Amino acid sequence: MTENQIATKIVNEALAVHKALGPGLLESAYQECLAYKLSEAGLYVQKEKPMPLVFENVKLEIGYRIDILVENKVVIEIKSVEALNDVHLAQTLTYMKLGDYKLGLLINFNVALLKNGIKRVINGELSHL
Template structure:
C-alpha cells in the first residue's frame, strides 16, 4: 500500500473514532483506539516508537517517540487540544525528515469537526 492509500484509511478511521467518541478525551485514549482501528483494517501499526537522532556523529537512541507509525510509511502525531500551534506541524515535519518518511498526519481530536483537525504534512511526497 502506498502512503496516500494508507492516509485514506487513517483519515477514515479518525473520522469514525471522532464521530463515536467525540472530542475532549486524552491523547492516549485516541492513540489506543486509532491503533486498534487501523489494526482491524489490516495495517501494521507501531505505537510510541523510539526514533534515534544523530547529533555531531553521536547516535542518541531515543531522540523522540512517534505516536503511531503505520505500515512503516506514515507517521501519525495525535493531539487533543482546543487549537493547534504552528510548532505542532513543524514538529511532525522534523519527525519525517529524521526518519526519511514522506508523509505524516497531524490529527487533533480536540477539534469540534474532525475535518478541521486533520493536517497532512509531506516531506518530498
Template sequence: MVYDKITENIIGAAIEVHKELGPGLLESAYQDCLFYELKVLGYSVQKEVSRPIIYKDITLDHGYRIDILVENKIVIELKTVEKFTDVHTAQILTYMKLGDYPIGLLLNFNTKLLKNGIKKFINTIQ
C-alpha cells in the same frame, strides 16, 4: 501517490474514533482506539515508536517518539489542543525528516468535527 489510499483509510478510521468518542479525552485514549481501528483494517501499525537522534558523534537512544507509525511509512501525531500551532507543525516535519518518512498526518481530536483538525504533510526532502 502510492500512499493516498492508506492515508484515506487512516483518516476514515480517525473520523470513526472521533464519532464514537467525541472531543475532550486524553491523547492516549484516541491513540489506543485509532491503533485498534488500523489493526482491524490490516495495517502494520506501531505506537509510541522511539527513534534515536544522531548528533555528530553521539546517538541519543530516545530522541523522539512517534505516536503511531503505519506501514513503517506514515507518521501520525495526535493532539488534543485548542488549535494547532507552528510547534506542532515543526514537530511532525522534524519526525518525518529524521526518519525519512514520506507522509505525516497531524490529527487534533479536540475539535467538534475531526475534518477541521487534520493536516497532511508530504516529505519532499527524500
C-alpha cells in the same frame, strides 16, 4: 500500498474514532483507539515508535517518539488541543525528517468536526484535507 492509500485509511478510521468518542478526551485515548482500528483494518501499526537522533554519526536515544507509525511509511501525530500551532507542525516535521518519511498526518481530535483537525504534511509542506 502507497502513502496516500494508507492516509485515506487512516483518515477514515480517525473519523470513526472521533464519531464514537467525540472531542475532549486525552491524546492517549485517541491514540489507543486509532491504533486498534488501524490494526483491525489490517495495517501494520507501531505505537510510540522511538526515533533516535543521529548527530555526527552518533545515534542518540533522547526520547523522541512517533505517536503512531503505519506501514513504516506514514507518521501520525495525535493531539487533543484547543488549536494546532507551529510547534505541533514542527514536531511532526522533525519525526518525518529523522525517519526519512514522506507523509505525516497531524490530527487534533479536540474539534467539533474532525476534518477541520487533520493536517497533511507532505515532504515538509503543510496541506489541508
